[in-house]
Amino acid sequence: MAGIVVQPRARIFHGHEWVFAYEVKKAFGNPQPGEVIALKDFKDRRIGSAIYNPQSQIVARRFSRRKQDLDGDFFLRRLGLAAETRERLGIPAEARRLVWSESDGLPGVIIDQFGPHLVLQTLTLAMDQRKGLLKEALVELFQPESIVERNDSTIREAEGLERLTGMLHGETPPPFHCEIAGIHYTLDLADGQKTGFYLDQVENHLKAAGHARGRRVLDAFCNQGGFGLQAKKAGASSVFAIDSSESAVAAGRANSMANLLEIDFEVANVFDRLRQFEEDQFDYIILDPPTFSRSRKALKDALRGYKEIHLRALRILKPGGLLATFSCSHHVSRSDFLQNIREASVDAKRSLRLLETFGQRLDHPVLPTLPESEYLKGFLLEVCPSW
Numbered sequence: 355m356a357g358i359v360v361q362p363r364a365r366i367f368h369g370h371e372w373v374f375a376y377e378v379k380k381a382f383g384n385p386q387p388g389e390v391i392a393l394k395d396f397k398d399r400r401i402g403s404a405i406y407n408p409q410s411q412i413v414a415r416r417f418s419r420r421k422q423d424l425d426g427d428f429f430l431r432r433l434g435l436a437a438e439t440r441e442r443l444g445i446p447a448e449a450r451r452l453v454w455s456e457s458d459g460l461p462g463v464i465i466d467q468f469g470p471h472l473v474l475q476t477l478t479l480a481m482d483q484r485k486g487l488l489k490e491a492l493v494e495l496f497q498p499e500s501i502v503e504r505n506d507s508t509i510r511e512a513e514g515l516e517r518l519t520g521m522l523h524g525e526t527p528p529p530f531h532c533e534i535a536g537i538h539y540t541l542d543l544a545d546g547q548k549t550g551f552y553l554d555q556v557e558n559h560l561k562a563a564g565h566a567r568g569r570r571v572l573d574a575f576c577n578q579g580g581f582g583l584q585a586k587k588a589g590a591s592s593v594f595a596i597d598s599s600e601s602a603v604a605a606g607r608a609n610s611m612a613n614l615l616e617i618d619f620e621v622a623n624v625f626d627r628l629r630q631f632e633e634d635q636f637d638y639i640i641l642d643p644p645t646f647s648r649s650r651k652a653l654k655d656a657l658r659g660y661k662e663i664h665l666r667a668l669r670i671l672k673p674g675g676l677l678a679t680f681s682c683s684h685h686v687s688r689s690d691f692l693q694n695i696r697e698a699s700v701d702a703k704r705s706l707r708l709l710e711t712f713g714q715r716l717d718h719p720v721l722p723t724l725p726e727s728e729y730l731k732g733f734l735l736e737v738c739p740s741w
């Protein structure tokens with residue numbers, strides 16, 4: 355088997371699963387893009403099997419510590435284990451992330467499940483080349499009605515892959531009803547943003563709603579209204595929800611009617627709209643923006659974006675008000691994000707108390723040795739009464 359020898363002190367010797375281009379000492383046996391390769395240390399000891407793509411900065415991603423091929427049996431085993439994990443965690447098949455990439459031993463594979471409908475992304479060359487095997491294993495294990503391919507992520511470009519969407523199995527599902535954490539949604543997997551629903555936030559919708567009773571809530575970057583709907587259900591006195599996407603707001607309005615939960619939706623740019631509210635207009639603001647930084651280079655811009663919305667939110671919150679704020683940017687760490695909030699509070703001349711921390715739901719497991727597997731973080735803060 356072809357492979358690479360990894361430089362001493364590379365991150366893979368500290369538990370990480372990736373080998374970066376600059377960590378390769380030498381290649382042997384002429385490995386080909388997309389191939390399964392052997393990883394060796396500088397003493398010629400095998401340290402596992404990886405998928406290879408010399409076009410990417412991340413040239414190898416280990417998926418096994420043993421000698422292992424990517425065949426049908428492998429996919430059946432790993433997918434079966436992923437499903438078992440979710441069963442054990444009690445996350446219902448009606449709406450769950452079934453596979454979260456490296457955290458499920460399938461680097462670059464993301465699968466969301468909505469009952470009989472699966473949504474697949476293959477973000478690495480090797481997994482993209484094996485879509486057929488993945489599909490066969492999924493059909494055998496889960497007998498889905500449909501498998502939608504949502505390979506429109508820009509992340510694919512780093513692997514030299516084009517962006518595309520389509521059907522891998524069955525017919526394009528029409529919009530269908532889905533109950534998620536006690537709220538009725540209509541999901542449209544063909545047109546919906548991302549993969550239909552922000553499953554990573556389901557738990558946080560409930561957690562955040564636990565503080566909403568009697569408060570005037572602003573759900574900014576609301577998408578279909580997940581936070582606002584749960585907040586209203588939990589007794590918020592009013593909910594105002596904003597998103598720049600017309601289709602998201604249309605879905606949000608439909609959800610609000612279907613659940614008999616009154617919410618005032620508006621299509622607007624949050625950055626502009628936050629400036630127009632009056633002081634003390636809200637006692638609870640939820641900020642859940644899209645990722646501002648796809649790359650490390652864009653980190654500064656991302657932090658500037660967060661600072662701006664934090665500052666504006668803190669200015670319009672009344673004393674005793676709450677701010678729930680989230681970042682799904684890979685390159686913004688939990689401590690960067692808290693530092694950003696800290697700086698905004700200093701500029702806004704407000705003291706904050708930290709009430710809760712948020713992360714991604716358990717069906718998006720985090721590997722402590724692979725910080726990239728964690729992307730969603732959030733904090734719930736209370737604006738201290740003026741003292």
Ligand code: SAH
Pocket residue numbers: 547551552555575576577578579580581596597598599602622623624625642643644
């Ligand atoms: N809170 C949602 C998920 C939000 S995802 C949930 O829990 O389900 C981020 C959302 O921000 C997307 O719906 C996107 O349409 C919206 N968005 C992106 N840029 C925006 C902007 N400048 N102003 C308002 N909404 C924006």
